[in-house]
Amino acid sequence: MVAQSTEARFQLLGEFVDLQATISLRRRCLALCTQNVDVTQLFTNQSSLCTNLCWLFQREKNYDIITEAISHGRSSLKIAEPNSSDFLTASSNLASAHHSRFEHFGSEGDLTISIELLRGxxxxxxxQSDQSQLALVRNNLASCLRGNIRQNINPIGVVLECIALATLSIEATPRKSHDFPSRQHNLACLLGEKFCQRGDLRDLDEAIKLVEHLLEDSNLRLSSELHASFSQTLGIFLVLHALAAYRKALEILPQTMLLGKQYRNGGILDAHNADVGLDGAACSIECGKPSLALEILEHGRCIAWTRSLQTRTAFDSLKEDHPGHADRLIQLGEMIEMVGTEQSRAEERDGRTTAPSVDLEIAPWEQSLSYGRQWDALLAEIRAMPNxxxxLLPAKYDDLRAIASCGPVIVVNISTYRSDALIVAHATHDRPQIVPLSRRLVNDVRQWYDILSKGTADFENGLVLENHFNEAILGPVLVGLWEGIVRPICDALRLLAPYARRIWWCPTGQLTFLPLHVVTNSPDMLDNAMLLIPSYTSTLSSLLRAAKATGTSTSSTRILAVGCAxxxxxxxxxxTDNEITSLVKIFGEGEVTCLTNGDATVERVLGSLSEHPWVHLACHGTQMHERPFRSHFVLRDRPLYMSDIVAHKLPEPSFAFLSSCHTAAGVPSLYDEAMHLAAALHIIGFRAVIAAQWAVDDSTAPRLVREVYSYLNNGRNPAQIPHVEDAAEALYHAVCALRRHGVPLSRLAPFIHIGV
Known part of the structure; x- marks a missing residue:
């Protein structure tokens, strides 16, 4: 009787001392019952001890405790008469003990035994007529089967059985019962699992409502532990709901952000202000799905370039198997690209500089939407064919992780919900490594961007002195990037890729405008102890494409050198003249085709691009924020627009050095679209591009160019071309060399490397 009283008090008040007293008393009684061979008391104490020790195990997590509980449970089951209520109680208690051991130690055998006992x-x-006992067994069986869902060959069948059992259990459980909250929570979790299996948001909505009712009902008087547990479940469900919304939004983004409207009006602006891809990735990480986060970022960023890449894909197998479909797809792709670029080219031909009228805006947009729908319909038709x-489906992580063969790729996701780095390396084969970053990072990045964008503008316009820019503007931003982002990532890399030589940054949000490359090894590019060679990539797919591409020319470098002073x-x-002279001196006149001053016209440059795998452009560069496709290089006769570049198809582009201002600046309102001239060169096939994020100093550029090309040409066999894969190392070597010779960081920091 005393043991029953202390047990009842423990269940009411939850005092651990009462549980300890109960177990001690039960053990004494059990010893007496064994001596006196009192079968009834023996069963009662064995069965109760099994339950009491399970409660103790929940607190202590000690393997010996749960093993003792199972031992007492088995003994009580042997004593009980088959098919009796005692046998029912013993089976349930023993099943709970096995299930507890499975949950904490992962033994599949325990789960199997538990399910078999509960089915019996x-x-x-x-x-029997005891509805409360029937409700208990149904709930427990549903809980055990839930642990077996993912291993079952028919997971959705198991989920449906669990939901049916849990529903019947709740129907037989009074709302005032102390078991009601946990049973309703169990049903909610099962509905959440059903959503994960089938993707029907109605199941998740119902699960959310069930948990919300538990948390809102003051009559239930939940313990602090249950309230915390239910709140955590609700949080997970809400994140899953948000993630489903993000994934749906990403499915329709290519339709609503088609090239024509995006390039001319910035129609992508409102959607990108919502940071759909970044927040969706943050939700995926919160759910413990970093691979999905990477897929979402790949799908939700650089949408314009992704569509353009698709139109440029060589449909070799499709042409061979289904030539009609291939021709239609290529034709539609060209139409989509034309709508996005034709108006910019038309304005250039007509000499217009003002925005077109409303009528001219509407018609291309309607055309683009129509072509986009036809494109998606044709893709659906092709995907229904065998093989x-x-x-052209968005890349999955199983495909993206192949990029680890190049070296570690670090995707830095900045979201209002959470910020993280996702590292793809050889050591992260199954899933990206998560490096959590500060939650305030989204505000820090916004502040650093504001400081640097205003500072560079003032510096270019002569409003601030170079020393002030370096010390009061650039310096603090670099320190912030190092402490808040790069240092924790480098700490992780020392474990994941201790022998890495090169890394690729894939930043998101406003971080795309900040110089992560400068602080890859240290805040000032002077301490190079780790010596990682930094590059950038807008997406993992574009880097994979560049890594797989190989030039066909092996007899000469064939550099096109364009200079417009x-x-x-x-x-x-x-x-610029010094740059061209350096190229000729380093490679020889026979390797370099020079188009300078009067010869540097748009027609001659475009006509020469197809004959030269390498191109060097030394001229003014202009980034057009309102109309990105009007961004251009300033040549002698007229601007060479981004639209001209993207419309061009080259046989074997390899390397481009853009010694021009703002060629990798991008558009602030389209920070995840990489809308700059460097990206345009990369999209038409150049495997590697060196460009500048802000203004280039005309006295420093020739020195940097000479260092880069000298490094690339050093020790080369004249019969071979330099390796484009060495361009990143050449740039890093050049910058460090000039830095050691006293060149201010402000003149070197703008230069970045994109691609292989």
Missing amino acids: ALRIAEG YHDF KADGYTDLPG
Whole structure:
């Protein structure tokens, strides 16, 4: 009787001392019952001890405790008469003990035994009149089967059985019962599992409502532990709901952000202000799905370039198997690209500089939407054919992780919900490594961006001195990037890839405008103890594409060197002539085709690109924020627009050095679209591009160019071309060399490397 009283008090008040006293008393009684061979008391104490020790195990997590509980449970089951209520109780208690051991130690055998015991108990309970016992068994069986869902060959069948059992259990459980909250919570979790299996948001909505009712009902008087547990479940469900919404939004983004409207009006602006891809990735990480986070970022960023890449894909197998479909797809792709770029080219031909009228805006947009729908419909038709089920589908992590063969790729996701780095390396084969970053990072990045964007503008316009820019503007931003982002990532890399030589940054949000490359090894590029060679990539898919591409020319370098020192309305650039002279001196006149000053026209440059795998452009560069496709290089006769570049198809582009201002600047309102001239060169096939994030100093550029090309040409066999894969190392070597010779960081920091 005393043991029953202390047990009841423990259940009421939850005092651990009462549980200890109960177990001690039960053990004494059990010893007495064994001596006196009192079978009834022996069963009672064995069965109760099994339950009491399970409670103790929940607190202590000690393997010996749960093993003792199972031992007492088995003894009580042997004593009980088959098919009796005692047998039912013993089966349920022993099943709970095995299930507890499975949950904490992962033994599949324990789970199997637990399910078998409860199925037997259910058959007994269904033949008896005790509805409360029947409800208990059904709930427990549903809980055990839930642990076996993922391993079952028919997971959705198991989920449906669990939901049916849990529903019947709740129907037989009074709302005032102390078991009601945990049983309703169990049903909610099962509905959440059903959502994960089938993706029907109605199941998740119902699960959320069930948990919300538990938390809102003051009559239930939940313990602090249950309230915390239910709140955590609700949080997970809400994140899953948000993630489903993000994934749905990403499915329709290519339709609503088609090229034509995006390039001319910035129609992508409102959607990107919502940071759909970034927040969706944050939700995925919160759910413990970093691989999905990477897929979402891949799908939700650089949408314009992804569509353009698709239109440029060589449909070799499709052309061979289904030539009609291939021709239609290529034609639609060209139409989509034309709508996005034709108006910019038309304005250039007509000499117009003002925005077109409303009528001119509407018609291309309607055309683009129509072409986009036709494109998606045709893709659906192709994917229904044998062996084409995944044709042009967004990349999965199983495909993206192949990029680890190049070296570690670090995707830095910045979201209002959470910020993390996702590292893809050889050591992260199954899933990306998560490096959690500060939750305030989204505000820090916004502040660093504001400081640097205003500072660079003031510096270019002569409003601040170079020393002030380096010490009061650039310096603090670099320190913040190092402490808040790069240092924790480098700490992780020392474990994941201790022998890595190169890394690729894939930043998101406003971080795409900040110089992570400068602080890859240290805040000032002077301490190079780790010596990682930094590069950038807008997406993992674009880097994979560049890594797989190989040039066919092996007999010569064939560099096209374009220099335009004078242009109407622009300041002279005498340093460009020095750059061209350096190229000829390093590679020889036979390797370099020079188009300078009067020869540097749009027609001649475009006509020469197809004959030269390497191109060097030394001229003014202009980034157009409102109309990105009007961004251009300033040549002698007229601007060479981004639209001209993207419309061009080259046989074997390899390397481009853009010694021009703002060629990797991008558009602030389209920070995840990489809308700059460097990306345009990369998209038409150049495997590696060196470009500048802000203004280039005309006196420093020739020195940097000479260092880069000298490094690439050093020790080369004249019969071989330099390796484009060495361009990143050449740039890093050049920057460090000039830094050691006292060149201010402000003149070197703008230069970045994109691609292989």
